[in-house]
Amino acid sequence: MLATGAIVAVNGLNPLSLMTLGIGAVLAFRKVAVLGIASSLSPKVSSKNDEAQNPEPTIEITAPSDFKIYRQAELNRTTASLKANGAILIAGEDGSGKSVLAGAVVENLQGEGYMVAFIEPATPKQMLLEIAHQFDIPTEDLEGKSLTADKLKRAIATFLEENTAFLILDDAHCCDAKFRMWLKQLRRIDAPMLLLATDPPRTDIFINIPRIELKPLPEYAIREIMIMAAAERAIALKPSELAKLQERAGGNPMLASRAVDEEYLGLELEGADHRRYFDITPLILLVGVVFVVMRFIGLGTNDQALYIFGGIAAAVFLGLSRLLYNLPPEDRRIR
CATH class of the missing domain: 4.10.860 (DNA Excision Repair, Uvrb; Chain A)
Incomplete structure (x- = not known):
């Protein structure tokens, strides 16, 4: 009797109504199926006691990815300034990423076929010899005697006048004042150079060239650096721990990595030694x-x-x- 009533009801509908009923039945069946699957996959609602027993979830840390430069604008500006036969000074606090930025500049310039001499502070004679070696400038005279510091300076200056080459000096503020005065003389012949310094004094070469002051990295960058550092040390960080370490770093990438090291070693430190003004x-x-x-x-x-x-x-x-x-x-x- 029920089946006969259903057939009569269906026969009384026009084709458009039948199509509407069919689509509605399909959508209803799909919704029921989706809800059934979701209910089987979703976790049960826990009580306050369950929340107290379950620890705070840790940040999912993947394997360290490829090297990432977070100062792309400064990198582009510095490279363009050097190619324009200019000089640039990059200033920033210790650990702000000056050396990383300098390495990226060297890689870009060498990738385009330019000659680059990247040196770090040492005695004036050692730095001159290092520049000469990287530029393939002879350091001995025809008699096989080593060139003096003054002769090395003249040889390097002549080379920079005749060739397109770049001089990059890290931690320039640690160099001898006489060496910096020689750099000032190189600027008179438009020798392109990049200097990196922490709180450079307003004297000699530092007052002659334009400067870029590195600002603290944004929070997302510091967070990524910490996550990669934690992945390298195979440690898991809770969100609260990561936030505390990030506050200690204060936008300084070196301090961010050091904070993860201190957490890895179990050192409990208070405060921060960054310089955010x-x-x-x-x-x-x-x-x-x-x-x-x-x-x-x-x-x-x-x-x-x-x-x-x-x-x-x-x-x-x-x-x-x-x-x-x-x-x-x-x-x-x-x-």
Whole structure:
């Protein structure tokens, strides 16, 4: 009887209604199937006791990937400046990635067929010999005697005048002052060079060439560096541990790797030794505005004490702000 009723009901529908019923039945069946699969795969809802028993999930760490440069803009700008027969100074705190950036510049230039001499601080004679060796400049005279430092300087200067070659010096602030003065003389013949330094003094060669100051890396970059460092040491980091280590690094890639090493060794350290500065200029301006407003309030309310206090405070503020304005930019920052 039920089947006969169903047949009669179906026969009473037009073809469009039949098609609509068929599509609806298929979609309903698919939804039921998907819900059944999802319910079988999804975990059960745990109670507060279960959450207390289950530890905090760890960050999934994959094998270290290929080397990644996080300062692509600085790399492109530096390479372009050197090719334009110029010189550039890259300044930044220790561990900010200056040497990594210099290595990438060397790789790019050598990949394009240029001659590059990459040297690190040593005695002036040793650095001159290293430059000569990398440029294939003879270090002995026709009689087989070693060239003196002055003759090496002249030979290198002549080579740079006659050839397209690049001089890259890491940790230039550690070099002897006389060697830096020789670099200044090389700039007079437009010798292209890249200097990397930590807090370079405003003297000799450092004041003659434009500079790029490396800023702290963004948080995502520091996080990736820490994850790769943890993968190399085969340790698992919880999200809370990773956040704590990332705060300790403060945008410094070297400190990021060191923080993972300290975690690997089980060292519990507090604080950080990075140098991230805060600009206090807005705070100073706000204090000055408050003093000026206070003076006008005292004038409007006939409050002589408030008027005098606001005037004295405003005068002191103007003097301090002028003093701070005349200081170098680094001295206007606080940690």
